Amino acid sequence: MKKNIVVNENFCPQNHPCPSTRICPVGAINQKSAYSAPEIDYNKCTGCGICTRSCMAFQCTNC
Structure with missing residues (x-):
């Protein structure tokens, strides 16, 4: 399943x-x-989720 990555602007x-x-x-x-x-x-x-490991603004919603 493809991970759903979002940007949390907070x-x-x-x-x-x-x-x-x-x-x-x-x-x-x-x-x-x-x-x-x-x-x-x-x-x-x-x-791929590389961004979620580099910055906490990027979050995976279905991980």
Whole structure:
């Protein structure tokens, strides 16, 4: 089963470029500006969970 990853904005400081945009192996994490929470492109996301291990703002809802 594919993991469902979401961004919990309450855990994101939204005050810097998101480092997780660089660790996603399929480029599914984007950030509109350095002062916004990252967003997940669910058409690209494979549910690997690497982002959930790098930042607590990324959470798996069915793990």
